[in-house]
Amino acid sequence: MQFKTIIEPFKIKVIEPIRITTEEERIKYLEEASYNLFSLKSDQVLIDFLTDSGTSAMSDNQWAGLMLGDESYAGSKSWDRMKESIHALTGYPFIFPTHQGRAAERIVYGKLGAKGKVFISNTHFDTTRANIEVTGAEAFDIPIPEAKETSVLHPFKGNMDIEKLESLITKHGKENIGAVILTVTNNSSGGQPVSMDNAKQISKICKKNGVVFILDCCRIAENSYFIKHREDGFENTTYFEIAQQMFSLADGCIMSAKKDAIVNMGGFFAFKDKDFADKCRETLIITEGYITYGGLSGRDMETIATGLHEVFDPDYLHYRISSTAYLGKKLHEMGVPVMLPIGGHAVYVDAKKLYSHIPPESYPGQALACDLYIKGGIRSCEIGSVMSGHNDAEGNFVCAPMELVRLAIPRRVYTQSHVEYVIEVFEKILEEHEKATGLEIIEAPRFLRHFTAKFRKLPVLTEV
Numbered sequence: 001m002q003f004k005t006i007i008e009p010f011k012i013k014v015i016e017p018i019r020i021t022t023e024e025e026r027i028k029y030l031e032e033a034s035y036n037l038f039s040l041k042s043d044q045v046l047i048d049f050l051t052d053s054g055t056s057a058m059s060d061n062q063w064a065g066l067m068l069g070d071e072s073y074a075g076s077k078s079w080d081r082m083k084e085s086i087h088a089l090t091g092y093p094f095i096f097p098t099h100q101g102r103a104a105e106r107i108v109y110g111k112l113g114a115k116g117k118v119f120i121s122n123t124h125f126d127t128t129r130a131n132i133e134v135t136g137a138e139a140f141d142i143p144i145p146e147a148k149e150t151s152v153l154h155p156f157k158g159n160m161d162i163e164k165l166e167s168l169i170t171k172h173g174k175e176n177i178g179a180v181i182l183t184v185t186n187n188s189s190g191g192q193p194v195s196m197d198n199a200k201q202i203s204k205i206c207k208k209n210g211v212v213f214i215l216d217c218c219r220i221a222e223n224s225y226f227i228k229h230r231e232d233g234f235e236n237t238t239y240f241e242i243a244q245q246m247f248s249l250a251d252g253c254i255m256s257a258k259k260d261a262i263v264n265m266g267g268f269f270a271f272k273d274k275d276f277a278d279k280c281r282e283t284l285i286i287t288e289g290y291i292t293y294g295g296l297s298g299r300d301m302e303t304i305a306t307g308l309h310e311v312f313d314p315d316y317l318h319y320r321i322s323s324t325a326y327l328g329k330k331l332h333e334m335g336v337p338v339m340l341p342i343g344g345h346a347v348y349v350d351a352k353k354l355y356s357h358i359p360p361e362s363y364p365g366q367a368l369a370c371d372l373y374i375k376g377g378i379r380s381c382e383i384g385s386v387m388s389g390h391n392d393a394e395g396n397f398v399c400a401p402m403e404l405v406r407l408a409i410p411r412r413v414y415t416q417s418h419v420e421y422v423i424e425v426f427e428k429i430l431e432e433h434e435k436a437t438g439l440e441i442i443e444a445p446r447f448l449r450h451f452t453a454k455f456r457k458l459p460v461l462t463e464v
């Protein structure tokens with residue numbers, strides 16, 4: 001590409017208005033939401049970077065597919081299309097539709113998990129961990145050490161620590177390992193990619209020990225982009241072929257189609273092993289729906305089939321990754337501490353560094369997320385001690401390894417001028433960062449507390 005300006009490789013056919021709000025209005029909205037951004041109404045938000053999950057814009061082809069959706073209870077043509085597109089990508093023979101990723105997780109980890117079982121991942125996504133822990137099993141995150149240093153440059157910061165993987169298997173006994181789960185890209189750890197080499201090593205260790213190896217593959221196309229451009233030997237391999245290679249290394253996969261299938265709802269799981277698939281099929285029918293629709297409408301299955309094809313388009317992937325990198329690079333140049341290198345679907349701001357005067361127990365990430373909303377109407381997501389901090393057996397606060405704020409970018413939704421606006425809001429945040437104050441939690445549930453916790457803003461510290 002010879003030009004500096006990133007252009008969206010699509011034009012706009014339908015628009016969705018954004019309601020412009022004032023700072024005064026947003027202060028009131030946030031207070032009413034108890035400082036939890038999940039509790040805001042969408043029309044109170046200007047730029048919604050809460051998540052890239054299910055928030056993407058479908059193409060004209062996908063919308064056209066809605067009319068083709070075959071809503072037959074059994075044997076839907078749309079299921080055949082979805083199944084074939086997944087089969088072409090993964091090569092796995094046993095494929096099951098679910099209404100979203102976590103439904104697939106509940107079925108699969110419900111079978112593999114139990115008290116005494118251990119799961120190992122580069123980083124378990126929050127619903128993955130929750131679905132494992134409700135079975136009584138334990139979940140260990142072993143990203144490479146570089147993953148925790150937000151300013152260290154590493155081409156594949158999403159990689160799993162191979163030495164730790166071997167020692168965990170030895171320590172707990174291979175018969176007690178529920179599964180090894182490789183999350184690509186590593187969502188909870190900066191959206192960082194995983195190399196093919198790392199996946200190969202994991203595959204080898206799992207095979208040697210007879211341990212199940214599962215790809216949590218929500219962002220497999222974005223991961224393939226990084227492999228092609230950063231890992232030796234893939235220059236002449238297509239993104240699709242790179243993804244195929246990675247699937248061939250694992251025993252099965254779970255995908256939230258709300259990410260790289262560019263749809264608003266859907267998911268699936270797929271496996272090589274017939275016996276395991278047979279066990280899952282039963283639960284699928286009991287809890288999700290018949291095997292040719294899972295929890296999905298025929299029209300949704302049509303759009304997934306098309307989206308899984310569109311996401312590997314080189315122009316789309318180039319725009320997607322460059323536009324995310326553009327935002328991250330600009331923030332970095334301004335002096336906003338961001339996780340480097342910039343990940344695929346999101347820019348992660350290091351709130352521990354930006355709001356260094358706020359201790360982890362007062363949730364600097366949540367404080368920054370609130371300030372971004374008040375200053376610019378931007379909704380982001382804390383990935384820090386609100387999400388994964390907890391109290392130990394003695395009641396002491398254990399903070400998360402990092403205090404990040406994720407700006408997750410919906411696919412094909414915002415334009416470059418929206419991105420420029422976000423950069424401007426950060427100028428304001430930088431100017432006033434010393435005045436920021438922390439929060440305390442006044443109410444929270446036991447699992448996944450970040451979704452529903454209520455907060456109170458701590459008073460401004462005045463100098464005596």
Ligand SMILES: *Cc1c(COP(=O)(O)O)cnc(C)c1O
Pocket residue numbers: 053100101102103125127128183187216218255256257258259266267
């Ligand atoms: C989104 C996500 C899930 C869960 O999928 P849902 O469709 O939200 O239920 C699991 N793993 C990863 C890595 C994800 O990003």
